[in-house]
Structure formats: C-alpha cells, structure tokens
Amino acid sequence: MRQNAGANPRRNPRTAPLRSVGCPGYAALGGPGNRGHRGPAALRILALKLFGLPPDLQRPKTPLRLRACNTLGMALRKTKIIATIGPACDEPRTLASMIEAGMNVARINLSHGTFDEQRARIERVRSAAQQKEANLAILIDTRGFEIRTGPVEGGGAVLVAGQPFALHCTPTAGDEHGVSVSFNGIAEILKVGDRVVIDDGKIELVVSALRQGRVDCEVTCGGTLRDRKGVNLPDTQLIRDDLDEGSHADLDFAAEIAADYVAASFVQTGKDVDEIRRHLESRQTTIPIIAKIENGLGVQNLETIIERANGAMVARGDLGVELPVTQLPHIQKHIIRTTVSRGKPVITATQMLDSMERNPRPTRAEVSDVANAILDGSSAIMLSGETAAGLHPVEAVSTMAELALSAEASLEEYGTLQNVVGNPSDAIVEAVAQAAITMAKHIDAAAIIALTDTGFTARSISKFRPHCPIFAVTGSESVRRRLAMNWGVTPILYPGHGDDDESIEFAVRYGSERGHLRPRDVIVATAGRSQMSGGTDMIQVRRV
Structure with missing residues (x-):
C-alpha cells in the first residue's frame, strides 16, 4: 500500500x-x-x-494477521475443511460441535454403510447445519470400481509375514487363512509374483499361485486385517470402459439426496468424467464432479481429467500404493497446481491427522504435512477415519482449523501459487x-x-x-x-x-x-x- x-x-x-x-x-x-x-x-x-x-x-493499519486473530468466524480461515461422517460422529451434538469447530463440507463415504444408513446420516448433518445457521456442503464419495475385502470373523484377523493367505472370488468368511474380495475376476488379471496391497499398504501379499476362483498368496508384510478394506494391485493396470451397476446406484443416490458434490473414485481418463456427467444429467442434475486421482493413469491423464471435471482430489492413500511412495510429494504438488490453474478446487486427503484416530493431539510430522498441503495451494483438506471412526472427531476438526490458520499466515512468504498461470x-x-x-x-x-x-x-x-x-x-x-x-x-x-x-x-x-x-x-x-x-x-x- x-x-x-x-x-x-x-x-x-x-x-x-x-x-x-x-x-x-x-x-x-x-x-x-x-x-x-x-x-x-x-x-x-x-x-x-x-x-x-x-x-x-x-483503512487503519492493523496487521492482517492481527485482524485474523481478533475476528471471530470461519470466514477468516481460507482453506476449507472436509470431515467424513461415520459412527464416531453420528450424534447430533457431535455434528453440531464439528460445525462449530470449522467443518465446511460433510463427506459421505458410500464404501461403508447402506443407502438408508447414509440417508439418515445426511438428514442429521443437514439438521445440525440448519440449527447452527451454517453453510455446509454435502460431498458424496462414490465407490467407483474398487476392490475391497469381505467381512472378517471377529472383526479382525492377524496376518504374519511368511504365512500363506488366499483371496477368494466367492463369498467366504474371512480369517487368518483367507478372505473374499469384491471383484470376482481378480484371478484372471493377476499373475504369479504380482503384489496385492491391502488397507493403504498396511498389509502386502505376493501371488504364489492362481487357481479356479482363488488366488494363493504369501504374506510379505503382516498386520491386522479388518472388514471391507481397500485392495490395490500396483503391478496390474485395470481399465474399465463402462460404469458398473454399483456406480450407477451411487450416482442415483447422490441425485436423490441433492448432493452438492460427487467425488468420483478411480477416475483414469477424461472419458470417465464424461460418462459420470452423462449419467447425472440423465437424472436431471448438474452436481459438480470431483475427480479422485488415485493411480498412474489418473496422473498421466491429469490435464484432460481436470479440463472436464469440476475439481480434483489428491487421494494419497491409493496413490501411495499404486505408485512409488517417494513420488507422492511431487505428484501432490503437480495435481494441486494443475487444478488451481484451471480455477477449480482441489482437495488433499488421507492420513492428514491419522494419529488423532487414537490420540487427542497430532504428531509433529502431521502438523507439518497439513501446513505444507496448504502452502502447496490446497483448496480443502480432508479428514477421513479421524472423524468417521476416531476417538476425537471434534478435536480433529478444531486442530485442523488451527493448523490452517497458522499456515495461511505464511502463505505470502512460503506459498507456491503466487504466480499461478491463467x-x-x-x-x-x-x-x-x-x-x-x-x-x-x-x-x-x-x-x-x-x-x-x-x-x-x-x-x-x-x-x-x-x-x-x-x-x-x-x-x-x-x-x-x-x-x-x-x-x-x-x-x-x-x-x-x-x-x-x-x-x-x-x-x-x-x-x-x-x-x-x-x-x-x-x-x-x-x-x-x-x-x-x-x-x-x-x-x-x-x-x-
């Protein structure tokens, strides 16, 4: 001035x-x-x-940072917070507290629960927002074409490195010996020596033999296997040309409840976005589409995907499994810059405050991760299990809000999007x-x-x-x-x-x-x- x-x-x-x-x-x-x-x-x-x-x-010369500290309300926090709604935050009082703490968008993950359960959840979220007179968007996260494990007896089974383990193509009760998967064609696309990664890398298997309706594996990285965890095949490129029945049902549900956004899982090409949009338009709705970038093809086709979508999500869980984890920081920055340069919102997601599922405070590494995602230019930062299944959902939101305010105070000095291309x-x-x-x-x-x-x-x-x-x-x-x-x-x-x-x-x-x-x-x-x-x-x- x-x-x-x-x-x-x-x-x-x-x-x-x-x-x-x-x-x-x-x-x-x-x-x-x-x-x-x-x-x-x-x-x-x-x-x-x-x-x-x-x-x-x-105007009176009050430092911008001091104005931010002295003024109440979410308007001063520029980075938006997306919180996943689940059993840990289902109660109206908890939802109201999360809104007060800074939740801007409620994410409904259709990979869990039935449509009826999620419909009731959305009604509670909207009721809480109305009571608080808050502007809150609903984001429906579709299943897309994903592979998940089936139910596990007792809710969990411990797998040990070196033991045999089977993936079944037909419904089978899961235990320490094997588990069913949601894709019955998995035995047809894998080969001996391929890796199978479960639960965002917590468990890793290597294919040892292929049988009719079953894939025999050896556990190379053990852990506790729980119900309905994601399965990635990093050594296999799987391309599907059409939306499956589950995707149609998810999009129909989003149209029915008048969602504000749809997060489309495993978008790999611009054609995927076009197909989703055509289906939504056939339901007389123009819900904006957030393309989740989750594998190498999605990164490779990023320009055309962003051109056709309304925004993007850096889905770091699957990206870190499908691609070398050492590439993830660069990929995150690339997706953010490409999306923002098109004037569209971009969400950074997965394990941002992961330890707060169990602990009331984040780790130092998580604090730095959130800050750097904001300095990279993220429009929104997302909480998943921290709010859906964690012990401290409200604290996770309030911590995220405080970290965002702190990071934004350094945007002019350290931010990377000061000269974004038009x-x-x-x-x-x-x-x-x-x-x-x-x-x-x-x-x-x-x-x-x-x-x-x-x-x-x-x-x-x-x-x-x-x-x-x-x-x-x-x-x-x-x-x-x-x-x-x-x-x-x-x-x-x-x-x-x-x-x-x-x-x-x-x-x-x-x-x-x-x-x-x-x-x-x-x-x-x-x-x-x-x-x-x-x-x-x-x-x-x-x-x-």
Whole structure:
C-alpha cells in the first residue's frame, strides 16, 4: 500500500462519500464514477497507481494477521475443511460441535454403510447445519470400481509375514487363512509374483499361485486385517470402459439426496468424467464432479481429467500404493497446481491427522504435512477415519482449523501459487479477477465482494489466492452451498432482488455484523450480472 498517498501532488483530495474510486482523471480512465459506466479494469488500477488512494479511503493499519486473530468466524480461515461422517460422529451434538469447530463440507463415504444408513446420516448433518445457521456442503464419495475385502470373523484377523493367505472370488468368511474380495475376476488379471496391497499398504501379499476362483498368496508384510478394506494391485493396470451397476446406484443416490458434490473414485481418463456427467444429467442434475486421482493413469491423464471435471482430489492413500511412495510429494504438488490453474478446487486427503484416530493431539510430522498441503495451494483438506471412526472427531476438526490458520499466515512468504498461470479460455473474467485482486492488495482491502449468479466469479477470484476474504453474494442456495468448498470464499445468500448496489450493501452489513468488517475499512466489489457464467465485467472500490 502507498505509505505517503497524501504527499502525492497530482492527487486532489476527495471527501464525498465513496461510490467508486475517487482520484483526478479516474473517470476519464474508465472509472465507474456513475453506476452506468464500466471502463477497463486495467485502467482503473493505473489510476490508483498514479494518483494514490484518498485519505478518507485509507483503512487503519492493523496487521492482517492481527485482524485474523481478533475476528471471530470461519470466514477468516481460507482453506476449507472436509470431515467424513461415520459412527464416531453420528450424534447430533457431535455434528453440531464439528460445525462449530470449522467443518465446511460433510463427506459421505458410500464404501461403508447402506443407502438408508447414509440417508439418515445426511438428514442429521443437514439438521445440525440448519440449527447452527451454517453453510455446509454435502460431498458424496462414490465407490467407483474398487476392490475391497469381505467381512472378517471377529472383526479382525492377524496376518504374519511368511504365512500363506488366499483371496477368494466367492463369498467366504474371512480369517487368518483367507478372505473374499469384491471383484470376482481378480484371478484372471493377476499373475504369479504380482503384489496385492491391502488397507493403504498396511498389509502386502505376493501371488504364489492362481487357481479356479482363488488366488494363493504369501504374506510379505503382516498386520491386522479388518472388514471391507481397500485392495490395490500396483503391478496390474485395470481399465474399465463402462460404469458398473454399483456406480450407477451411487450416482442415483447422490441425485436423490441433492448432493452438492460427487467425488468420483478411480477416475483414469477424461472419458470417465464424461460418462459420470452423462449419467447425472440423465437424472436431471448438474452436481459438480470431483475427480479422485488415485493411480498412474489418473496422473498421466491429469490435464484432460481436470479440463472436464469440476475439481480434483489428491487421494494419497491409493496413490501411495499404486505408485512409488517417494513420488507422492511431487505428484501432490503437480495435481494441486494443475487444478488451481484451471480455477477449480482441489482437495488433499488421507492420513492428514491419522494419529488423532487414537490420540487427542497430532504428531509433529502431521502438523507439518497439513501446513505444507496448504502452502502447496490446497483448496480443502480432508479428514477421513479421524472423524468417521476416531476417538476425537471434534478435536480433529478444531486442530485442523488451527493448523490452517497458522499456515495461511505464511502463505505470502512460503506459498507456491503466487504466480499461478491463467486459463486463456476465460481471459476476460480472469483479467477482471486479477484486477480486483491487484487493487485489493494495493489498497489493503478488508474484503473482496463478488456478486455471482453461478459462483464462477468467486471461483475465478479464489484461483489467485487474494490476501483478504472473498464475500460471494448469490441468490442461489445451491450455489451458496457449493462455494463452501472454494478457498477463501465466504458464501452469502442474498434473499432480495435489488441491484448491484443493494447486493454490495447487503454483503457489507453481513461482514460488519459478524466483525469481519469495521468502519472505514475499504472493500473491492466486482460484478457483471449477465445471468450467465463468465459475465463479470465491473470493479468498484468502497469504504465501509
């Protein structure tokens, strides 16, 4: 921010109430001196740099970090938190506490439980959110084509390295000698010497013989085998051309309960995304698709997958099994940067606070992992077993929120997405978004207010990771919920039908009433209500 704006001899002071940036020659440069004129955003920034900001617009110089510490509410935390809902957090009181602690998105994992159980779970989540007047999105995580073990007698069996163990293609009660798997064609695609990895690498087998309806193995890495654990075949490339019956049922369920997002498992090509989208459209829904990148093919085809999906998930559990674990840090950064550069949200998931399933505090390594995922540019960070089955679900969410706030204080210094590449297909909207962010940084704005019908404006601004919160004002309840996933965005539902000025004032009141804005703060507002995605073309600067 210019420190001596008042000493600039070219700037004429202006004391009238602000409706747009006030500086000489600004209207001639395209400034919106009246509401009807919209000039080029780049010229408005030039005017700011040439003439400075009038003293009456300069906000009190409170450090951004201090503002974050002194102000209440989730809006100040830019990285969103996804929590998996399961038996450990089923009670309404626990769900309410998780919302208070900072949960933005509730993940429903269809790999566990029946549709009826998950439907009841979703009803409890939505009821808790309504009671807390919280904006909460529902993410349905589909099974996709995954292989899982069947039930194990007594809930668990101990496997020891060196012992024989069988995988059965037909339903068989599991024990220390063998277990059934959900894919009855597994014996046809494996060969002797192939590895079989169970439960994200906790147990490893090597194929010793192939028989009719059975795969004989030797345990090379032992552990406790429990019910319905994931099975990976890192030495086998399995490509399926069509959605299976289970995937259809999962997508139908997501459409039925009006999910805000679908996380599609084991996406390997752009064609996979297209097929999922066609099925959702056949159910008269446009639920956004988060593509879970879980194997080598998904990484190889990342560009086309991200182009067709609405976001991505770094599914580190399967990635760390399917690919050499030493490549995982690089792959994580690659997926995050590629997704954010397209202006789409990206989730980092798996074992982020894994020890908190058992312990009330995270390990030092987990603290660093969460912080680095945020510094890499993650839009959201996800808790799985920590909340679904752990002993401390509320503490896991609150710990994640505290770690996120701490890491975000270092984003400008250590973050990796300060110079993210633009998307040429959205050049006009991105130019306006960058202009708004540049202006906000130059004048140390307290917030950017984005008026949006579809959420596209807010997502475009979020892509460039501004220093201040983004207040996204929309008249759509579904858009409001979906924006709960986007980095730095605080969605605000505007119930009225007023013009842009009224919508902006509504957002200012919202921020002021919650302590996010103070008198004499400066905000940047952007809009372009063309009733279509990508119609943003206006920027204003206002004083609270």
